[in-house]
Amino acid sequence: MRIGDLEVLGLTLRQLIGGRWAVSWVLYLINLPLNFLGMSSHIVDARSADVLPWVLVWAIGYVAFGVILLAANLTVLRNRRTTPVAVGVVVAVGAIAGGFRGLTVGIGADVAGISGGDLSLIAVRVITGTALGMVLVPLGALFLALINEYNRQRSALIGELTALEATRMRAEGASDLLRQTLIEQLAVKISTDSDSLRSASHQVWPGDSPRERVRWGNVVMTSLLHNPFPGTAVAVVWSVSALLTLTAAIGPVRGTLQVAASALAIWWIFRLARHLMPSGRLTGLLWFVVVMLATIIVTGPVASLIFDPRPVGSGTALILANAFWLPLFTILISICIGAVRSSELVLQNLQTMVRKDEIAARAAARETVRLKREVAESLHSLQSRVYAARAQGSEQAFLADLVSDPDASLSPEEILQSVIDPWASLIEIDVQLPSTPMSLGEARSVKRVIQEGLANAYRHGGASQSSIGIAREATALVVEMIDNGVGKDPHSRPGLGSAILEEVSDGQWSVHTLPDGGCLLVARINDQLD
Amino acid sequence: MPLRVLVVDDDQFARTAISAALAGQGFDVRSTAAGVVETMDVDLTGIDVAVLDLDLGEGPNGIDLAHALRRRQPNVGIVILTSFSDTRLLASSVRDLPPNSSYVVKQSMSDIGILVEAVKATGTQEADPAxxxxxxxxxxxxxxxxxxxxxxxxxxxxxxRVVSKKSVEQTIKRATIALGIEVSDEFNQRVSLARAFFSLTGATRHTHANR
Incomplete structure (x- = not known):
């Protein structure tokens, strides 16, 4: 199995490291302080006349680093958003970028005459730059991708919980109260005044739904609490970064000794710290700060006293650098290790951090937005109907109503159901559907027959039961409706009802009174349209 | 004890507004429903008066529903709250209202007091069918x-309508006179008639006659 296929948080390392976050501008930005700290020891140690050249060399190095990243972005990493590149590619880009920076700084310092003429320093800078780049760039990409993925999963969870809570609000009637409050606030009278309806509609129309904020703090906190103080990894990465500074300042032997001793100290302090880790959030954070301070003092002033031959105080740059590097490495590695080792635990913890009252507030906000839209749309449609009726004459408005077909999105069965359901609350109905499926056109025609038949059965026949049979014959659908009412109304005059039956059946319909008093309606539907 | 009221209207906005208005007048709005199916699921034992919209969309109308409610709960008061000035405007085959019912036309409801009186009258079995x-x-x-x-x-x-064309012309002429529509070159007579019709159904307030 290749390393890129390892899965973390449901994504492969290839997707995480070689995806959209590989060498993103955020990563470049993070490198700014790192780069500065790498240079800071030279600035502190330098004669005042050399400070400006060092800053310039540092800036050129940073640009050189960026140039490689930009070049990678335009070539090998161009399509990484859609197709993640191999982890090795990102490592290579990091190595080249770091190495190129080391080369630029080394040559730059030599040209500026501030390196003390030691050409071997260029080689050291290239090697450490390469080493740092190949570790930090993939690690940074992984870090950004993980934070992003944690947040995505947490947002999805909050979204689900909020939707659930909103459903509960609707089921328990809380939404109705909310709607009522909204309408009371509006203080709109039911009127047919177009202008007041429109202004009320605009008044109530809500802005966008509240958006999910990215919570980096939560991810960092959770990872720190669950995978605190990864001593070995921090010691290794820290050593790589410190080696350059120290060997350049106090020579290779003393430098290596100091780095080795400090790395051992880091490893041991972290081990102890993990052992004594308190469980609370706040105490955990305090403990992190205390341990970091202790590590910085041990690896900075204490180590300098033992190994650094220079006067006390020249190690300030190292303290500064450690104060930055150590917490950063610890957080970064802790998140990465946490994601690999116990992502489910971290996610679980993120879930428990989602507070109930927060969900309730979100659900209420979401429901408010939905209800406001609903009320505003209701007002607006009322307004536009009133407006259309007034401005264009009533016929137009009426036609507009005819054009908007309420059955447009329904299936043939649903179309029939839409007319049978309301009547079925008032009288008993049984329906026999045809053996082969109906077309939409047929269903619409059958629906009109059923509506007329049921209205007549209930209103004039006083029926309590109706039996509807829809059968397919050679070229037509035959609808037969039998009810238990008083039979055909002898006084009925031809009107819209009969005109509808006439139209949908093309004249092939009839009504009879049955021997036992009920009514039989037969209509043949010949649908040629679809 | 305040009268317990059920409000049925297929327009959610109207339903909520009417409920709020009635609650504000001291009634106990027990339930609301959007249509026939929902209404028939309501437990009527605690309801004194049902306020029903006449036009409930497809299927049974408010009067059909009123008869069904009366069958289940013989003493329930019925108030039809509607924009239709006459039940016959809704459809050609509308039944009469059951006894002890009130009919309130929204356009003529100058203040909430008219609805309040109608609910009280049917709630105490004193509605005047006139x-x-x-x-x-x-x-x-x-x-x-x-x-x-x-x-x-x-x-x-x-x-x-299975009548002669001449008969239709006669009927239209009489309706024009009955509605007080003046025949002039300024307005098309058929459009004026259609507007008058929709005005009576409550679809618009603005008609030729009251301009």
Missing amino acids: TIPKVPLTDAQIETLRLVAYGLSNSEIARV
């Missing part, structure tokens, strides 16, 4: 006007 309005048009005139408003020509109307 308050149910009738527009000064015959059934035939209303049916003809409906078809005019649908956009049918006189000969189409004659075919649908």
Whole structure:
């Protein structure tokens, strides 16, 4: 199995490291302080006349680093958003970028005459730059991708919980109260005044739904609490970064000794710290700060006293650098290790951090937005109907109503159901559907027959039961409706009802009174349209 | 004890507004429903008065529902709250209201007091059926006007109603006079008739007659 296929948080390392976050501008930005700290020891140690050249060399190095990243972005990493590149590619880009920076700084310092003429320093800078780049760039990409993925999963969870809570609000009637409050606030009278309806509609129309904020703090906190103080990894990465500074300042032997001793100290302090880790959030954070301070003092002033031959105080740059590097490495590695080792635990913890009252507030906000839209749309449609009726004459408005077909999105069965359901609350109905499926056109025609038949059965026949049979014959659908009412109304005059039956059946319909008093309606539907 | 009320209207906005208004007048709005199916699921034992919209969309109308409610709960008071000035305007086959019902037309409801009185009257079995309005048009005139408003020509109307074209022309002429519409070159007579029809259904307030 290749390393890129390892899965973390449901994504492969290839997707995480070689995806959209590989060498993103955020990563470049993070490198700014790192780069500065790498240079800071030279600035502190330098004669005042050399400070400006060092800053310039540092800036050129940073640009050189960026140039490689930009070049990678335009070539090998161009399509990484859609197709993640191999982890090795990102490592290579990091190595080249770091190495190129080391080369630029080394040559730059030599040209500026501030390196003390030691050409071997260029080689050291290239090697450490390469080493740092190949570790930090993939690690940074992984870090950004993980934070992003944690947040995505947490947002999805909050979204689900909020939707659930909103459903509960609707089921328990809380939404109705909310709607009522909204309408009371509006203080709109039911009127047919177009202008007041429109202004009320605009008044109530809500802005966008509240958006999910990215919570980096939560991810960092959770990872720190669950995978605190990864001593070995921090010691290794820290050593790589410190080696350059120290060997350049106090020579290779003393430098290596100091780095080795400090790395051992880091490893041991972290081990102890993990052992004594308190469980609370706040105490955990305090403990992190205390341990970091202790590590910085041990690896900075204490180590300098033992190994650094220079006067006390020249190690300030190292303290500064450690104060930055150590917490950063610890957080970064802790998140990465946490994601690999116990992502489910971290996610679980993120879930428990989602507070109930927060969900309730979100659900209420979401429901408010939905209800406001609903009320505003209701007002607006009322307004536009009133407006259309007034401005264009009533016929137009009426036609507009005819054009908007309420059955447009329904299936043939649903179309029939839409007319049978309301009547079925008032009288008993049984329906026999045809053996082969109906077309939409047929269903619409059958629906009109059923509506007329049921209205007549209930209103004039006083029926309590109706039996509807829809059968397919050679070229037509035959609808037969039998009810238990008083039979055909002898006084009925031809009107819209009969005109509808006439139209949908093309004249092939009839009504009879049955021997036992009920009514039989037969209509043949010949649908040629679809 | 305040009267316990059920409000049925298929428009959610209207339903909530009416409920809020009635609750504000001291009634106990027990339930609301959007349509026939929901209404028939309501437990009626705790309901004194049902306030029903006349036009509930497809299927049974408010009066059909009123009869069904009365069968289940013989003492329940019925208030039809509607924009239709006359039940016959809704459809050609509308039944009479059951006894002890009130009929309130939204447009003529100058203040909430009219609805309050109607609910109280039916709630105490004192509704006066004479308050149910009738527009000064015959059934035939209303049916003809409906078809005019649908956009049918006189000969189409004659075919649908199975009468002669001359009879349709006569009916339209009488309806025009009954509605007080002046025949002039300024307005098309059929459009004026259609507007008058929709005005009576509550679809618009602005008609030729009251301009």
